[in-house]
């Protein structure tokens with residue numbers, strides 16, 4: 077028998093009659109389907125308390141051996157945002173002008189993205205998610221984390237959903253390479269940048285590409 081640090085406690089999932097369950101599932105799908113990546117932000121401030129709750133919601137994500145191998149760096153400092161924008165645009169300029177393949181650029185063209193990232197300064201908050209490859213224990217020794225990319229990816233999914241649920245917008249920005257974030261945010265060597273999410277209100281009258289999502293038949297295979 078293995079020993080466990082956690083006592084086990086009863087758990088009761090909320091249950092609904094089938095009809096109500098179907099309605100709830102449909103309503104949630106409709107709500108999630110309304111989410112769009114937004115690249116133009118309003119400067120309107122968002123209370124810190126909201127961001128704190130969004131991050132705590134993200135941090136409820138399941139993770140390998142419950143290690144919660146993430147750090148959410150939360151930036152509102154204008155000078156730091158300016159430095160992040162400057163460094164990100166430098167990398168993005170090189171990416172859009174030679175590093176990305178012609179096929180990649182062709183795939184991106186319908187989305188209208190380019191190397192300029194003004195949202196890194198306009199959005200009131202930037203959240204930079206770091207994945208922790210391992211942990212340092214208090215005696216300085218290292219302890220492994222597991223399924224780190226999967227865990228942090230799921231936490232980011234939770235975060236994006238929480239942002240949408242709060243009536244705010246975000247964007248999964250992946251400046252590449254991202255090492256400049258480790259330096260600017262002075263992160264320790266067990267952390268690697270994973271994703272950058274600007275968070276705020278959408279700009280007035282913002283437009284997004286009229287994307288279509290794949291139907292169920294294209295995204296699923298059933299084995300009944």
Ligand code: IYR
Nearest residue numbers: 168184189190249250251252
């Ligand atoms: N990281 C770049 C390029 C980019 C790549 C993909 I794949 C996208 O879906 C969108 C953008 C950028 O942020 O512009």
